[in-house]
Structure formats: C-alpha cells, structure tokens
Amino acid sequence: MPSATSPTLGSIISDRSVDTVRPLKVICIGAGVSGILAAINLPQAVRNLDLVIYDKNEELGGTWFENKYPGCACDIPAHCYQLSFESNPAWASFYAKAPEILEYWKRVAEKHDCRKYMKLGHKALKARWDAGTAKWRVKLENVKTGEIFEDQGDAFITAIGALNEWKWPQIPGLHDFGGKLLHSAAWDESYDYKGKKIAAIGAGSSGIQIVPSLQPEVQHLDHYVRGRTWIAATFAREEIDRRDNGAGNFDFTEEEKDKWRKDPTSYLAFRKKIEAELQGGHNVTVRGSDAQKAARGYFTQSMRDRLSKKPEVADHMLPEFPPLCKRLTPGPGYLEALTADNVSVIPNPISHVTSTGVTTSDGIHRPVDAIVCATGFDTSFLNRFPVYGLNGISLIDRWSERTSSYLSMTVDSFPNYFMSVGPNSALGTGNFIMILERQSTYIASCLAKLQTQNILTMQPKPSAVNDFTNFCDEYFQGTVFSEECSSWYKSGKEGRVTALWPGSSLHAIQALDQVRWEDFDYDFVDGNAFGWFGNGWSQRDRSDEVSRTYYLDGQGMLDWPLKKTQAIKNGYGATNENKDG
Missing domain, CATH: 3.50.50.60 (FAD/NAD(P)-binding domain)
Known part of the structure; x- marks a missing residue:
C-alpha cells in the first residue's frame, strides 16, 4: 500500500475519504407491503444501514393478515397485484382470496430475507424529532409484555396504510x-x-x-x-367470461398454471395483457x-x-x-x-x-x-399515533385544517421523515403496487444521499409542499373525484380529495422515477455543503486491494448491485464493488 500523509485538518476538512459513508439508523413502522419493500430496497441502496421495522401484529402482511372476513379478496386481478420483480404464475383465482395473497407476501419476505429487520408485536405510540441530537425518538409498546420503550433513528418511515384504523359505526344501541x-x-x-x-x-x-x-x-x-x-363490470371481461365456473371464483386451471410455471415468457405476456387493461382506464376519470x-x-x-x-x-x-x-x-x-x-x-x-x-x-x-x-373506518389521515416535528409541531394539528405533503411522502418541518401511502398517494384507476415500489425506491434514494453526502437532515421546502398541494386541488376539479359524493378519497365526506394521486398510475410512476433534489432543504453534518469531500482522498487511493481504474471497466460509483429490483434512480454511492474485475 502506498504511503500517504493526511492533509492538515481544519473546520471544514474532515478525516474521512470522499467515499466513506456514515452509519444510518432507520426506523420503519409497518410490515405490510410497504414495509416488505423497505426491507428489500433499503439494504440494497444504503450501506452501513441499521434498519428496524416494527409492526403491531404478530405476523407480517398488513391488511392481508388483519382482514379475515368471509370473501376477503383483492378487488383487482391478482396478476396485477404483485411486485414487478416477483411474478406468481400460480394464482388460484382471478381475484385472489386474502389467505393466498398473504402467502404470496410471506414467500416474498422469505426469499429476500426481510424478517431479519422486523420486530413484530410492537406498537408505535409516539414519534418525536429531537433537534438537539438530530434523531427521531420513537416510543413503542411490546404488545405481549406491555413493556414501553424508546428507539432512536436518523430517519423515520411510516408505512401503515390508509385504511388501517377501524372503529365501530356510531349507531345508537x-x-x-x-x-x-x-x-x-x-x-x-x-x-x-x-x-x-x-x-x-x-x-x-x-x-x-x-x-x-x-x-x-x-x-x-x-x-x-x-x-x-x-x-x-369485472376487469378483463374476455378472460372472465372464458373461465367463469358459475361460482364467482373465476379459477385458473391447473393446466394454465403449469404452463405458466414452465414458460415464464408466456406468463409475462398474459400478465401484460391484463395489466395493460388495468392501466388504460384513466380517461374515465375526466369530467x-x-x-x-x-x-x-x-x-x-x-x-x-x-x-x-x-x-x-x-x-x-x-x-x-358519476x-x-x-x-x-x-x-x-x-x-x-x-x-x-x-x-x-x-x-x-x-x-x-x-x-x-x-x-x-x-x-x-x-x-x-x-x-x-362493514363500515366505520377512519380515513382522515389524522388517526395515526402522534408524530411531532420541528418545534414540537404535531402532524395531526398540521393536517387538521389542510392535509398537505410533498409527493405524498414528505412534509416540511419534519426532517428525515418519509411516508408510504401518505396523503394523495392512492389511485382511482391503475396499478397501485407499482406506486408502492416507486415510493420505496424514492425513499431509498433519499436515504442514500443523506448518508453519502454527509447530510444531517433533509426536508421538502415549504414552497414545494404548497405547490404540490395546490396542484392536487386544481387537478381534481377537472375529474369526477371532486363531484358530490361521500368517499374515503375525501376523508369520508365532501370537500378536498386528499387520498388520490393527481394523475394516472403511469403518471405517478414517471413522476417518482427521479428525485428533484432542488425541492429540498438540507443541513450538513459539519455545517459545510462540501464537507462530504472529506480529506481529499478516496478509499481507492490508499488500498492495493481495489481497482483504481474501475472507470475503464464500465463500473461507476452509481452502479448499485440491485439484483432484485429495478435500479433506484439518482441514488448515491451504494455500491458493494471492492475488487478489480
């Protein structure tokens, strides 16, 4: 190894290489679909990550674990209710029942070793941003023992869904x-x-x-x-009519499933056919x-x-x-x-x-x-455990007059806080699982940037939150969603549409494909935006064990080893590549 002398360190120059990443502790609440995606995507994008996912239930799966009522099923075709990178050719029915859907998510979690990040049977009670330490302090309860304790993290994610808080309807007697x-x-x-x-x-x-x-x-x-x-009318009417067995199950034959198992190309063609119809109905929403x-x-x-x-x-x-x-x-x-x-x-x-x-x-x-x-859900986004941001501001109070966010995932005055299925994230038409995938990779990109650019905190600019919310309000005036009807899209009453994305599913996929870093405000670990430069050295400068000509090998610092998912766009530095080759 060549000898090297570190430069004289001052208030800006720190004794670290440009490619050194600081440890990052991330706390996520919810082990449903969004939590499972966090367990898959975050460890791939963020090095030196300490991730813990808490859920109040004794099993993962979120809504598909909790809902056990007779007939519980997905109300979109099962072949569209799965991850882009984890196809299941063996769905028993066109509208899969809840137990089969839960087993799918269990298999995905096992395959990607998600459970090692999860602590089930733990209920979140409160979360508070501590400006003095730049940490999220999360108060939790062990559901079995009743023990109450606190965990701390650099970033905090809520992935608890929109229809997670049920209540009895208010009927006298x-x-x-x-x-x-x-x-x-x-x-x-x-x-x-x-x-x-x-x-x-x-x-x-x-x-x-x-x-x-x-x-x-x-x-x-x-x-x-x-x-x-x-x-x-049911989706994919031609397929439904062809296999309707009269019992309302629309089961797939064993021959079909066996063919798809043996021929993934044939299955992908079938999946694309069904999903193209699901993704093609957005024009119906226009007034x-x-x-x-x-x-x-x-x-x-x-x-x-x-x-x-x-x-x-x-x-x-x-x-x-309408x-x-x-x-x-x-x-x-x-x-x-x-x-x-x-x-x-x-x-x-x-x-x-x-x-x-x-x-x-x-x-x-x-x-x-x-x-x-079969009614009584709180759909107001105000039914969550309390979350407190800068200066003790409560998210519930913040949203009591006007629910607002930036791209449904972040809120100003709440540093390093991310939401999956936040306000204005659901869909009136199209494939919602693809949106959850994009939200997960978007959040992973933000966390990777925090870690590798020596950023202490990031939060959306108030102007960005306001502009997005204003766009939502104006957009929905041209859609049927804002017409007079009581809907959970509008928190179960008349008024603003607070649940839906302002556009189609394909629009959301593209909008969330890259992070607009200019829409955020940042604080830096050492108070200098170029503190991430470290001491002017790269780890490659000081080691004979890694390639110093990696740029000739078609490999770059942005080439993440994302073997399980699509590449996370515009992230920073999460490569495990160390050796020549």
Whole structure:
C-alpha cells in the first residue's frame, strides 16, 4: 500500500475519504407491503444501514393478515397485484382470496430475507424529532409484555396504510345488541354463521365481498345499504367470461398454471395483457369525457341487468354521481346475491339497535342473530399515533385544517421523515403496487444521499409542499373525484380529495422515477455543503486491494448491485464493488 500523509485538518476538512459513508439508523413502522419493500430496497441502496421495522401484529402482511372476513379478496386481478420483480404464475383465482395473497407476501419476505429487520408485536405510540441530537425518538409498546420503550433513528418511515384504523359505526344501541357483533376488520373466525339470521351494514368494498359469501350459508340476510354505489363490470371481461365456473371464483386451471410455471415468457405476456387493461382506464376519470359518459351508460345497464329479478334494488342503488367518484369495486357475485330469496336490501336508515336486532327509521324492527359491520373506518389521515416535528409541531394539528405533503411522502418541518401511502398517494384507476415500489425506491434514494453526502437532515421546502398541494386541488376539479359524493378519497365526506394521486398510475410512476433534489432543504453534518469531500482522498487511493481504474471497466460509483429490483434512480454511492474485475 502506498504511503500517504493526511492533509492538515481544519473546520471544514474532515478525516474521512470522499467515499466513506456514515452509519444510518432507520426506523420503519409497518410490515405490510410497504414495509416488505423497505426491507428489500433499503439494504440494497444504503450501506452501513441499521434498519428496524416494527409492526403491531404478530405476523407480517398488513391488511392481508388483519382482514379475515368471509370473501376477503383483492378487488383487482391478482396478476396485477404483485411486485414487478416477483411474478406468481400460480394464482388460484382471478381475484385472489386474502389467505393466498398473504402467502404470496410471506414467500416474498422469505426469499429476500426481510424478517431479519422486523420486530413484530410492537406498537408505535409516539414519534418525536429531537433537534438537539438530530434523531427521531420513537416510543413503542411490546404488545405481549406491555413493556414501553424508546428507539432512536436518523430517519423515520411510516408505512401503515390508509385504511388501517377501524372503529365501530356510531349507531345508537349498537353495543346493547345481545347477539354476535362482528366487524369486517376484526372478524371472529370461530363464529358459525351458517343457518343464522344476519344483518350486514355497509356496501363498501368489504361489504360487497361479505354479502355474497354469507348469502348461500345463512337463513336470511338483511343488507343495510345507506348510500348509493356503482358496481363495476369485472376487469378483463374476455378472460372472465372464458373461465367463469358459475361460482364467482373465476379459477385458473391447473393446466394454465403449469404452463405458466414452465414458460415464464408466456406468463409475462398474459400478465401484460391484463395489466395493460388495468392501466388504460384513466380517461374515465375526466369530467364530461366520452369515456366517462360511456362508462356510466354501460354500468347502468349492467347493474339493471344483474338486478332484473329485483328492479327496485337497482332503483335504490344506482347513484346520481358519476362512476369513480367513489371507489369502484367489481364485486363479482354481489348483485346476484342481492336478488336471492333469502336476502333483503334495506334502503331505510338505521334508527337504532336493540338487544334483539335492528330498527330502521320507518319503525320496523328486524330480529337477527348477528350484526356484521362493514363500515366505520377512519380515513382522515389524522388517526395515526402522534408524530411531532420541528418545534414540537404535531402532524395531526398540521393536517387538521389542510392535509398537505410533498409527493405524498414528505412534509416540511419534519426532517428525515418519509411516508408510504401518505396523503394523495392512492389511485382511482391503475396499478397501485407499482406506486408502492416507486415510493420505496424514492425513499431509498433519499436515504442514500443523506448518508453519502454527509447530510444531517433533509426536508421538502415549504414552497414545494404548497405547490404540490395546490396542484392536487386544481387537478381534481377537472375529474369526477371532486363531484358530490361521500368517499374515503375525501376523508369520508365532501370537500378536498386528499387520498388520490393527481394523475394516472403511469403518471405517478414517471413522476417518482427521479428525485428533484432542488425541492429540498438540507443541513450538513459539519455545517459545510462540501464537507462530504472529506480529506481529499478516496478509499481507492490508499488500498492495493481495489481497482483504481474501475472507470475503464464500465463500473461507476452509481452502479448499485440491485439484483432484485429495478435500479433506484439518482441514488448515491451504494455500491458493494471492492475488487478489480
């Protein structure tokens, strides 16, 4: 090794090479899809990383672990609900059931060794930015033991989803009911509902799945439908019609699955065909567009045809607002279940619940054995554990008047804080898993920059947050999402659209492909923007064990060994390359 003398160190020059990276501790809350992606992408992009992912549940999987209600399934085609780099050719059904989806995410986590970063059964209670130490202090509870403790990190990520906080609906007398009370988000799998009289409250996505699952098994089902809703035709109608087995499962044959296992090219072609249709419907969201008018006519006729045995149900359910103003759900088998002889659709509002059943506003009392609540979620983004940023500002207080963010992932006055599925990140149409992938790689890029450029903190400029939020508000005025309907897109009420990305899925993928570093404010570890230069040396200068001509080998400092995912765009320095070759 050649001898070298370090330069004289001053207030700016530090005794480190330009390619030295400081250790980085990252705390992530949530071990669902976003948490699993963090466990895959962050270690590939960030060297010298200490990553810990906490989740309140005893198992990973997020919503797919928590939701166990009858009929729980993905309401987009299963072949579109998977990672770009982890295809599963063996999905049993076109709309995969929750247990199969959970097993998929478990397999992904095992393959990429994600569990080593996870601490399950730990609930986040509070997070606070400590300006004195430039650390996030996160208060947590061990769910089993009740122990409360604190962890500290340089960066903090929340990956807890948008519909993670369920609650009982506010119906007078609900908890006076003497029978079985069930909620879709906390289902008691030990309860035997066969042959019982059931009341099902709510016609959202979970209610639409529960009703056709219960209907064949119960003696009678009263379905309380307060609001109107569009039930979409299923995606990939040609494929559905070809394999419809009459049971609403649309199963794939063993021959198909075996062919796809043996021929990945054939499977990829099938996946692309289905996904191209899913990604191609954004024009339906435009107010007054020909596509929107055509969709309305088609959905109206489809719903009336499927409810022809009970046309009065169609009269009650068909909305005045346009399709997609509320979340559009295919609901295979749902409308058909409503026409069954053992199902009554109750359009009258619920007055109260007694010990024996449900009473509606017209005074009619309907005795039941069990009440199923498929409603009541808090969708306001204000239901999380408290998070405090600079000067003790609360994120809940910050958002109480106007929910705002920068690209749905960061907020000014909250340094080194990142969100997956934050405000304005969901989609009205298109593939959401691809957005989660882009959010994960985007956050990884930011963390890599923090580490390799000697940056102490980064946060979006207030102007960038304000500009993005203003863009969202103006964009949605030209879409059906802002028309008059109560939707979780608007926190369950009228007003601003706070949940959706201002554009198509393809628009989001491209917008999140590269980080606009100029939209951020930075503080540096040593107070100088060029402190990352270190002492003017590279580690390669001081070692005979690494190549000093790596630039002739087609290798650069930005060539990360991302074998599992697409390259993370515009990151810095996360290469494991050390030797010549």
